[in-house]
Each structure stands twice: as structure tokens, then as C-alpha cells.
Amino acid sequence: MFQGIPIQPEQASSIARQVDYLYYFLSATAIFFSAVIFSSVFYFSVRYRRRVESEVPKPIHGSLPLELAWSIGPGIICMFIFAWASILYFRNANPPEGAMEVYVVGKQWMWKLQHPAGQREINELHVPAGRPVKLVMTSEDVVHSFFVPAFRVKKDVVPGMYTTVWFQADQPGQYHLFCTQYCGTNHSQMIGWVYVMQPRDYENWLSGGGGGNMASSGERLFQRLGCATCHVPGGGGRGPQLQGIYGKPVLFEDGTKAVADDAYIRESILNPAAKVVAGYKPVMPTFQGQVTEEQILQLIAYVKSLTKDQGNVVENPSEDKATPKMKAPPAGKKP
Amino acid sequence: MSTSNPSPNDRRQHYLNAAYGLRSWLLTVDHKRIALLYLGSITFFFFIGGSFAVMIRMNLLTPDGSFLQAETYNKFFTMHGLVMIFFFLIPSIPAVLGNFLIPMMVGAKDLAFPRLNLLSWYLYIIGGVMALSAAALGGVDTGWTFYTPYSSTYSNGNVVIMGVGAFVAGFSSILTGLNFIVTIHKMRCPGLTWFRLPLFVWAMYATSVIQILGTPVIAITLLLLAAERIFHVGIFDPRIGGDPVLFQHFFWFYSHPAVYIMILPAMGVISELVATFSRKRIFGYNLVAFSSVAIAMLSFLVWGHHLFVSGQSIYAGLVFSVLSFMVAIPSAIKVFNWTATFYRGSISYDTPMMYCFGFIGLFTMGGVTGLLLASLAVDVHLHDTYFVIAHFHYIMVGGAVMGYLGGMHFWWPKITGRMYPEIWARFAAVIIFVGFNLTFFPQFMLGYLGMPRRYHAYPAEFQVLNVMSTAGASILGLGYLIPMIYFIWSMRYGKPAPPNPWGATGLEWRTPSPPPTENFEEIPVVTEEAYDFEALARRDAAALRNEGELQNG
């Protein structure tokens, strides 16, 4: 009957089906309430149509039990939906431990993505099926929004902050990526594809290229920008040593504390005076305007790779192959 | 009062023939004439906003959007939103029907501040002229939401002129609200207690409260936006130390309540129509009245439901979600009570009632689809897609515009002293209903499929539904033209209207159509509750007897 008219988006992620179940329930509730109202309005307006021009029906002032019933009844249904939707939202908001990370920078009008292993992509994202993927996103200019309908995920990409979104794709194939926050003239061209691949194909694709992993690019920047002159491994420099700080709480001069996460490191680079590490002077210069959002992400990847005992040895050496970049074809085509 | 049937041809003095000439209109302080000034201007803006909509739908006929350039398309949907919201929907029922009716419904000669009322219209016109000149000077492409930092830093359009236009029009809205509140408090005629007021007055009261409390926030936000754009003060742009999400909070703190500025008055109209055309007191009058006030208050607490995917804290999302479900309850109460009013009523299908049925249907659908958007996990998928577009058009066009048209048909005889052609009017009502659904129902499906809003071009698989939507829009557009034509026609050729053609109970029906400048020949005294059709029947019978005795004696 509906040939040619699609009525459901593809379900290609672990949460798509769960979101859809709630969607069906909500649609059924919506149809139920509409049907109750439409049919009673229809029935009453036929049954009680005006038959005699001068008739005046008896007034009915109201009924407390009825009022209570039709405010509490729908109220309970609403609270049930609220709870269901919120539990799902919370589950979908927090990426599982060990999710694979990809960094995303939105820019008028393209998506720039980089894998930790170094592969860069534009308007395309290759991910393995069956593995949670977490995107750490920011924007170089205006607000954008990262939307993959088949995964039922969406998150704004906001300049000046990191937002994250995660998904676990479970169907190899090719899926739409849309920008859904209006961002100017070519907003509707800020689109792309997510290629979900079999894990083995993904490994092949990964080894197919990239200009050094993000952490090692970050290390080169760290040297070039002179960070290394103050941040000396083992301590003793003008700035604190950065080994092992990632993900740990940092104590500040004013006695407050914060966890050294992506946003904190970004702030330390762009606005170092905002939070001064206890025991240090605010001598670190700002690097605002000297580093791009992508470079900041590389510096973060580098700081993240610095573990306490390893000094500044970069992890994942295996991915650091300098073969020319080749793009593997998507593993599966959508049906 | 007079229930006799004076033909408008007898040279009775009324507000329309009290004075002639442009001056007598442009300098009038009569609330009824000011209402007509608004009627003319908002109709003008409605057709401007409508032509933008036509262009948008034309462009979306094909996936590659070959009809318009991307930049032009963006300017057109921006103008469509701005014009329709700030210059049509917000002033529509309040400034036209509210202005005309509130003084009459409370049995007063005019609003509390007639000159302020005229000033409001001038402010509105100044705002409108600025908006149109912003469009003429090259347009604005920020979307009606003006999100930063796009609007403050990146857009090349005439954002400042447009913003100032909306800012000035905002004052018109504030002053109108103020005028209504004072009038309703201070100028009710003897015997007209709060719980004897027509529900339209309650709804307008609640609307006015939102206008007074909410509009200053958008005014401040637009000023901050202008300050950032002109002086580069870092408020919303992160590069100079601002926070873009802060703007979204400010914006929706006004703009969500603004949705209720648009829909509450329509709900008020519907209450009048339901009562009149089923000849029954509104079931649960008190609750329907209080639910307007409850909606007005809750409407200020749900703005964050526009920010579920903005990076706002997920705990904030939780609170805004639960509050959004709560604001659905008073709206549901209204719908249930209207429905219950039909029970054992005496229902007629005059044109206003056709719009009333249309409203109940479309508003219900708009409301229940709102539940999907209030649900966090589902909103993540639907946010900023066509589902949202469909949802709010069901509320704002299916609800507010249907209410407005229903009200216009209902009070047209009172306003002009003429009846419109009933057959044509019913025909138009059906066309509008069908056209509306064909336009917007496919958009629910498009949204669920994932088509983002504000897209100048789209993937080919969305085309069928878009073509359906455009076809519907053509029917809808035609539907809107028909009332335009027969309303104008009826001003000259319509049958003369009696004082109370529908057998309605409000005070406005106890005075001739069109009313005299001072509204009532003598100040009315109210001795009964609202919608007391039995008392009305008794009074009519008594008047008939009197007349008979006069003739016989």
C-alpha cells in the first residue's frame, strides 16, 4: 500500500530498536487519545445535533470525579513515559568504558574526523560493527549538530566546548550523517556517510593509512610550540609534569579541584590562568589563536598517552605506519 | 438591550460610520477601530509570510532544491518564521479579537488606556516596517531562532535591523498585555465577577501575563545580541569569551511561553464557540479557566526541552522533560472539558463550529505528538527534524490559526454588521482542514525518517513525502484565499446581521451589530453566570412579549 513511501528509518545501532519500541508505544498512546477524543466529539455532535431551533439543553456544571479521572489518568501515563524515556536517555548518554574514540570537528560546512590511530576523514566516518564508538566533538565556528538517523543519535557540536555522543553500530552498511543545527548557507550540504564495517575490514582500513597517530602528531606539536620547555617529564620544569594527569583530579591554588579531562586540558591551553595548579605560578602563556581545534585534540591525545611510568612514550606504535592513505570500500551495502 | 432587528441601512450611528476619512482611522482611540487597523495589518503580514511558505514548498518539490539558491532559501524560511510569529500569530487573536472584544465582554466603553492602545499599533507597524526593510535590504538568514554565534558573528544578513524590528514589536505586545490586564481588573461592569467572565477573557488574561513577563526577556536577549554584533562584547561567542548555549536558554525562555501567547487566545475562542454552538455552559468552567492560568505559569518552566541535545546537563534535561509532561495536563483538561460540553448539548454546524471541530482535531494531534518530543530518548532522534516542524504547525496553524478563523467567522457579524455567505464559508473550512493535513502529516513521517529541518536540498528518498506536502500546501493556500474574498465581498453585499445571530450569551451580543462607538447604549448589569442559555431564552421571550404588547397596545 505504501509502496514508494518509506515509513521507518533503518535500525542500525544497538539502541535504535529500544528507541523505536518507545516510539511505537508513544505513537499508540497518541493514537489512542486522539481516537477517544475524535470519536466522542463525532458521536456527541451527531447524537446531540440541534433538532429544534429554539431548544435549550439543561446545563451541566461539571463533575469532580470526571475531572480527577482525566487529569490523573493521563498524568500517570505521562509519568510512565517520562520514566521510560529518561532511563533510556541516561543509558544512551553515558558511553561504556573502553569505547573506541573518534574526534570530530565541525566547520562550515564539513565534518572533519580523526581516529586516534591517525586516519583523517572528511564527511565520512568508518567504524567497526559491534564495538562502542564514542565521538568527542567540537566546532571551529558555529553550532552544528551530529545526527545519524539510523543510529537514533544526535548531539549538538558547539564551539568552545566538547560534547560527546556514542553508539554501537550493529549492521554493516552505509548510513546518512546529517548536520541538524542550522549553520548557514550550505547547512544542507553538511552531510556525509557513516560506513559500518566488519571488524576485520575495519582493521584493514585502519592499517591502510594515516599520517601518524594523533598522539604522535600531538607530541610533535608539543615540541614545536615549546610546551616541552616548561612541562618536563619527571617534574622540575616551570610547569607541572603532565605524565599520568589525564583523568585524575588536579588541585588548584584556590583550593578547588577538577578532573583533568578533555575540556580541562583544552582550557589549560587556551586560557591557562582560569585554573592555576597548586604550587605553580600563572606563567603559562595562552595559545589562543595559535592552535586549531584539531591541533588541540592532538595535544589532548598526547597528554592522554603520557602515563606515569612510561615517560613520554607514545602508545599504539603499531598504528604508526606511514603507508599512503587508501580508503577501503564500505564493507556492506545497505539493502 | 435590544433584540429587535435593525437593518444597518437605517442611519443608526455606529463605530464604523461615526467618522470618515483616513485621519479618523489613523488617530482613532476606539478599541474597535484599532482592532480593525490590526486586522488589516496582520492580514497583510499573513500573506507576506504565506508567500514565503509557498516559495519554501516549491523549492522542496525536488531533492536538489533547484527552485531557489541555498542562500535565498535560508532567507525565505527565516522571513517566513519571523513574519508569521512576530507579526501575525502573536498579535492575531489578542490584537484583533482581544482588542475588539475585551472591553465589550467586560461591559466597558473602551480599554483602560485607549491612547496606549493606539501607540501599540504604531509600535507594531514600526517593527513590521523594520522587518520588511531588513528583508528588502538583502534579508536575514539566521532562522527565526537567531542562534549564536552564527547570528552574532557569521551571518552577513541584516540581523541588527531585524532584531530591532522584533524588539519594537515586542513592546507593542507588552503594552497590549498591560492594557488588557488593567481593563480586566478595573473595568468590569456591575455584577460581572471573575467567575462570570467569558472564558475568552480568562484566556486573554493569562496570555497578557505571559506577554508582560516573557517579552522583556527576548528584548534583553536581542539587545545583547546587537551589543555583541556591533561592539564585540563577549556574551554568546566563545571566541571572545561568551557561551553560545546561554543564548539558547535566553531565547527559549521567551519563545516557549510565546507558543502559549499564540495558543491560549485560540483556546479562549474555542471555549466561546463550544458553548455557543452547543448552547451549553462549558463543562468544568472553573477548571478550564484555571488551566489557562496554570499553562501560563508552567510555560515559563519548560524552555529547556528545546535543548535536550544542546550539551545542556542531562539532569537539567530530566527536570525539563518532567515539567513538559506536566504542562500537557492543563491542555488535556481543556480538550476533555470541551468534549464533555457537547454531551447532551444542542449542536449546530455553523461555520465557526466547523473551525472549532478542526481546532479540536488538529490541536489534539499537535498535543499528543508533543508527548513524543517531551520524551528524552525519542526527542534525541526527532529534534530538529521535520517531526518538530509538523508538531508545531499542528499547534500554531492547526490550533492558533483555526481558532483565529473560527473567531473571525463568529464575530464577523458583530464587527461589520454583515453576514458572510455560509455555504462558501463551510466549503473553505473543509478545504483548509484537508489541505492542512495533507501538508503537515507527511512531515511527521519525514521527521521520523530523519529529514532535518532547514534543508535546502535533501536525499532523494524523501521526495515522495515532500511532494505530498507541497501539494497539500497548494490546497491550503487556496483555502486561505477563499475567506479573504468572501469577507471582503460581505462587507458590501452580505446580509445585514442581527445583534445576536448565533444566540450567544456574551455581553457583546446584547448590543447592536456593529456596536455604537461607546459599545453599549446603557452600561450593562450582569446578573447571571457565563453561558446561561436558559436566562438568555427567558430574556428573549420577555422581549418578544414586550414587543407584541407594544404592537397590540
Ligand SMILES: [Cu+2]
Ligand atoms: Cu548545519
Ligand SMILES: [Cu+2]
Ligand atoms: Cu517549547
